[in-house]
Amino acid sequence: MLRNTKVVLFLLFLVTMLTAQAAVVTPKPSAPTVAAKAHVLIDYDSGRVLAEENADERLPPASITKLMTSYVVSHELHSGNIGLDDEVLISEKAWRMIGSRSFIKVNTKVSVEALLRGMIVQSGNDAAVALAEHIAGSEEVFAQMMNQYAQQLGMFGTNYMNATGLPNPEHYTTARDIATLSAALIRDFPEHYAWYAEKEFTYNDITQHNRNKLLWRDNSVDGLKTGHTEEAGFCLAASAKRGDMRLITVVLGTRSENARAQETQKLLNYGFRFFETHQLYQANATITDTKVWKGAQDQLALGLAKNLTVTVPRGQYDDLAATTNIQQPVIAPIEAGAQLGEVEIRLGDEVIAKQPLVALTTVEKGSWWRRLIDEILLWIWG
Numbered sequence: 610m611l612r613n614t615k616v617v618l619f620l621l622f623l624v625t626m627l628t629a630q631a632a633v634v635t636p637k638p639s640a641p642t643v644a645a646k647a648h649v650l651i652d653y654d655s656g657r658v659l660a661e662e663n664a665d666e667r668l669p670p671a672s673i674t675k676l677m678t679s680y681v682v683s684h685e686l687h688s689g690n691i692g693l694d695d696e697v698l699i700s701e702k703a704w705r706m707i708g709s710r711s712f713i714k715v716n717t718k719v720s721v722e723a724l725l726r727g728m729i730v731q732s733g734n735d736a737a738v739a740l741a742e743h744i745a746g747s748e749e750v751f752a753q754m755m756n757q758y759a760q761q762l763g764m765f766g767t768n769y770m771n772a773t774g775l776p777n778p779e780h781y782t783t784a785r786d787i788a789t790l791s792a793a794l795i796r797d798f799p800e801h802y803a804w805y806a807e808k809e810f811t812y813n814d815i816t817q818h819n820r821n822k823l824l825w826r827d828n829s830v831d832g833l834k835t836g837h838t839e840e841a842g843f844c845l846a847a848s849a850k851r852g853d854m855r856l857i858t859v860v861l862g863t864r865s866e867n868a869r870a871q872e873t874q875k876l877l878n879y880g881f882r883f884f885e886t887h888q889l890y891q892a893n894a895t896i897t898d899t900k901v902w903k904g905a906q907d908q909l910a911l912g913l914a915k916n917l918t919v920t921v922p923r924g925q926y927d928d929l930a931a932t933t934n935i936q937q938p939v940i941a942p943i944e945a946g947a948q949l950g951e952v953e954i955r956l957g958d959e960v961i962a963k964q965p966l967v968a969l970t971t972v973e974k975g976s977w978w979r980r981l982i983d984e985i986l987l988w989i990w991g
Contacts, residue, residue, distance in 0.1 A: 641879050643872045646842065646862025647784040650876045652886050652920040653792055653848065653855035657961070659880050659920070664785040667766055668861050671836030672708075672732045673782075673846050674774030676790050677755045678740065682725055683798040684758070685744050693722040697743040699735075706734040708775060712813045713739060723812055725801070730810035731817040732835065734773040741772040748772050759786070762793050776840050784859040787846050791833050791857050795848060805832025822870040823847055827877070833857075835869070845869040849877050856880045887926055889954065889962075890917040893969060896952060897933050902987060903980040904941030904972040911935070911949060911966045919954055919962050930955045933966060938987060943972040 640650070640660035647663035658664075685691045696718035704715035711733030713719050719739065727736040741751035748771055755769040764786035770777040795802050808825070809818045823830040829849040836844040842862035849856055858876045863869040890896055895910040911933075921929065935950035943949075947968045954962040974980065 638883070641875050643860060643876065644863060644868060645860040645872055648858070648860045648872070648876065649784040649788050650856060650858050650880050651788050651792070652880070652884070652918075653795065653857055654886055654888070654916075654918040655920040655962070656792075657920040659856075659884055660876060661784070665766055665783050667781040667783055669776060669780065669838065669841040670774055670782045670787065670861070671838045671841035671844055672734075672774045673787055673834050673836040673844050673859075674769065674772070674780070675728055675732065675737055676787065676794060676834050676846065677759065677769060678737050678751075678772045679725065679729060679801065680790065680794050680798070681751070681754050681758055682721070682740050682744065683794070683801045686721070686801075687798065691721055691744065693720065693725075695721045695743070697721060697724060697739050699739050700742055702748075703735045703739040703742065706738055706773065708734045708773070711736040711817075712815050714813070719812075726804050726807070726810050727812050729804045729834070730807045730819050731812070732820060734775065737772040759790075762789055764789055774836055774838070774841075776838055784861055787859045787861075788857050791846050791848060791859070794833070795855075795857075802832060805834065820866070821845065821847065822866065823849075823873060826870065827874065829881075830877075835866075837866075843869040845873050847873050847877070849881075851881050854881065854884075854886045883923055884920050885923050885926065886918060886920045888916055888918045889929075889931070890952070892916050895969060896966065897935075899935050899937075899939050899949070901943065901972050902938050902940045903984070904943070904975045905979075906972055906975075909939060909943065909949075909972055910969040912969045913952065913964050914946065914967050915964070917952070917954070917962060917964050921956055921961070925956060928956055929961075935966065941972045942974050943968050945969065945971045 647666050649664040650660040651658050699713050699715055699717050701715050711727030711731050713735050724736040724740050727733040738748055741748045745751035751772055752769045759767045766783035767786045770780040809816055820835040829851045832848050833846045844861045846859045858873050860869055860872045890913050892915045894912050896912050898908050901907050901909045932953050945968055948965045950966040
């Protein structure tokens with residue numbers, strides 16, 4: 610009898626240990642301390658902010674400005690207004706630019722592609738001004754274009770005065786706005802974003818190296834841009850992809866080249882170690898169906914207009930809960946894309962994502978008989 614009791618107690622002990630092990634999840638410590646005036650870490654796909662400090666403080670961005678210069682140039686290329694092979698006449702103003710340079714010569718012609726790569730990899734101020742003048746006639750008008758795109762992207766803490774990032778009291782942005790711009794550049798112009806991974810570029814027999822040290826230190830890093838002036842300090846916007854997860858970091862106002870790389874690496878390691886990103890729903894896929902009144906059909910598929918992706922602490926994916934809220938009654942006619950409710954994703958008590966539920970197809974009015982019957986039923990049922 611005693612022996613049997615010992616066996617039962619041992620089995621209960623094993624079950625308890627296994628249950629306890631199964632319940633263990635990866636702990637999520639607080640975000641690291643970052644030696645910078647401002648910083649932000651976001652997941653590219655979900656947009657979730659994983660770490661931030663002073664992310665909305667307006668600060669000088671130095672040459673990170675050239676991310677927007679590149680964005681405007683890419684838009685002009687995409688629209689067909691200019692071409693990569695177009696020859697740009699180099700003005701004296703562009704040639705005389707101070708700071709980092711691509712060493713283009715006055716009154717010579719340089720292709721848009723060479724100028725764009727020189728600006729991205731070498732951070733050439735001369736190349737940035739030459740592109741601005743080619744597109745808008747003057748750098749001042751080009752800065753107006755930059756500000757218009759900033760507004761369209763929701764960068765409301767940003768104001769540009771030039772295409773280079775050279776100091777100006779009215780030239781500023783925020784870490785959050787830079788992250789927004791970085792995501793837009795990766796999303797909208799992936800073919801041009803690939804140039805941000807180039808470690809060196811040669812023009813006029815002069816080879817210069819990319820100032821983003823993380824391109825050599827971390828194989829997952831594939832861009833974006835450095836910046837430095839005495840006023841701005843050492844700044845870096847970077848993006849890295851490990852597996853299916855892409856993160857974007859921005860650090861502004863660090864003390865040195867090494868510091869901006871180290872603080873960025875610290876943020877990237879934190880994000881990849883303690884978080885995971887999952888796509889929950891694909892755009893235009895059916896999530897649920899709803900009853901349609903007075904329609905040519907009585908059921909309608911609902912889904913999302915864009916992918917829904919979430920970022921959660923590692924080990925907590927199975928704790929997610931999804932609910933759908935549908936505006937009732939749904940009465941025809943209904944156009945495809947019409948918003949009819951929302952899907953809500955919760956992790957515990959926290960709502961971590963919301964997105965509108967939309968009609969995936971159009972539903973026309975039903976026959977007069979169907980409309981009459983449904984009208985009576987709606988009246989009866991309230």
